Amino acid sequence: MGETPAIELTRLSKRYGPVVGVESLSLAVEAGEVFGFLGPNGAGKTTTLRCLVGLLGPTSGHARVLGLDPLADHARLAPRLGYLPGELRLYPELTGAQTLDLLTALQRAPSPRRRELCERLDLSDRDLRRPVLGYSRGMKQKLGLVQALQHEPRLVVLDEPTEGLDPLVQETFFALMAEAAGAGRTVLLSSHVLPEVQRACGRVAIIREGRLVTVERVASLREARARRIRVTLGGLRPGRPRSLGDADRWNPRWQGDRAELLVPPSDITATLRALLTLPVADITVEEAGLDEAFLDLYRDPAPPDGTAPGNAP
Numbered sequence: 001m002g003e004t005p006a007i008e009l010t011r012l013s014k015r016y017g018p019v020v021g022v023e024s025l026s027l028a029v030e031a032g033e034v035f036g037f038l039g040p041n042g043a044g045k046t047t048t049l050r051c052l053v054g055l056l057g058p059t060s061g062h063a064r065v066l067g068l069d070p071l072a073d074h075a076r077l078a079p080r081l082g083y084l085p086g087e088l089r090l091y092p093e094l095t096g097a098q099t100l101d102l103l104t105a106l107q108r109a110p111s112p113r114r115r116e117l118c119e120r121l122d123l124s125d126r127d128l129r130r131p132v133l134g135y136s137r138g139m140k141q142k143l144g145l146v147q148a149l150q151h152e153p154r155l156v157v158l159d160e161p162t163e164g165l166d167p168l169v170q171e172t173f174f175a176l177m178a179e180a181a182g183a184g185r186t187v188l189l190s191s192h193v194l195p196e197v198q199r200a201c202g203r204v205a206i207i208r209e210g211r212l213v214t215v216e217r218v219a220s221l222r223e224a225r226a227r228r229i230r231v232t233l234g235g236l237r238p239g240r241p242r243s244l245g246d247a248d249r250w251n252p253r254w255q256g257d258r259a260e261l262l263v264p265p266s267d268i269t270a271t272l273r274a275l276l277t278l279p280v281a282d283i284t285v286e287e288a289g290l291d292e293a294f295l296d297l298y299r300d301p302a303p304p305d306g307t308a309p310g311n312a313p
């Protein structure tokens, strides 16, 4: 693409004393991408996002955001960056409108989209005149989204953006993401919910225990999903140990004489060959759900050197 990446992490590590937040994370997000950052609880998503927006400094390695250093160039980045933290802390006595004014001042930029966003996210003028102390969780999240997008930033960093939003508002959120992508803005969205990322993002990084597991196009993640084999064996003697021979390495789950196993597509032929040497009464093969493919990635052992395959746009 030739352009400076919107986000560039180079062996970024952040430790909290002895605790690893993230470890040697290298990643590039191109301008105009809607990029997902996916991982289980405690994987290091929030830590990475905080390093990107200049709220945390890395222990080693570095981050470049829109070609700038998030800490040293914070003032230059502020107008071009929108950030929705995972735990939005607001001053309870300020009204919604005062909160947005305060955040506008910190963004050092006008907020041409505020009214439109409030309307689309169903935050009425009456709501905006109330102190946020009385806001529901969903209303706070909507206010958070308005402030993250109101100044039309080049890059939007969203930590678990749909938390607390009802399904109707989630639809508006997805529409906003599609529009941002259409307008050439870059979005980085962290989540532990795969369908959300699948819907909004073109590429996704999967992170676990502070390390990058893989960076994939969402479409490839679908293709790479495991196959589920269900096999029924004939002639098993009660009380005798059950085995699928070589296919036991896929940890079959047994129920009577029937076993179920999840196998990566690359191993499906070899596994079927191994199974067909057994007294098979019945066998079926189908694609596993996308969630299961994703859980497989969560469970895989981390690569020893912190590198990950497929880290190319």
Ligand SMILES: Nc1ncnc2c1ncn2[C@@H]1O[C@H](COP(=O)(O)OP(=O)(O)OP(=O)(O)O)[C@@H](O)[C@H]1O
Pocket: 016, 019, 020, 021, 022, 039, 040, 041, 042, 043, 044, 045, 046, 047, 048, 086, 192
């Ligand atoms: N301020 C802190 N002090 C000590 N350890 C921390 C701190 N913040 C995060 N950690 C640790 O760093 C690791 C990564 O945490 P982080 O919050 O970045 O993960 P996450 O992927 O955002 O998790 P979640 O999905 O639960 O929000 C965890 O082990 C966490 O306990």
